[in-house]
């Protein structure tokens with residue numbers, strides 16, 4: 448892994464992750480390059496970008512990916528089989544492919560999560 452580059456966490460849909468990074472980069476008005484390699488995605492800064500802002504962007508993107516991964520893991524521990532995340536702005540939704548239980552997450556300064564897939568076992 449090169450300096451200034453981050454990869455999508457294992458278990459997180461690479462396309463969802465790339466979209467998060469791109470969206471965040473647009474909001475921050477900085478340029479990133481993302482690429483896909485098999486089941487992982489990578490993002491690197493445009494070399495002209497100042498290191499500090501870049502580092503913050505990468506940290507946030509990474510934190511979001513890890514947060515979504517954590518929520519999916521919680522659901523899996525209850526027996527659910529969550530599909531990949533659907534995104535609308537800062538809100539993410541996933542559902543269990545066997546019982547339809549949902550997971551909601553709103554990511555931002557503070558992550559808010561909800562949904563029966565996080566509290567009730569898969570029947």
Ligand SMILES: [Zn+2]
Nearest residue numbers: 527543546569
């Ligand atoms: Zn389920």
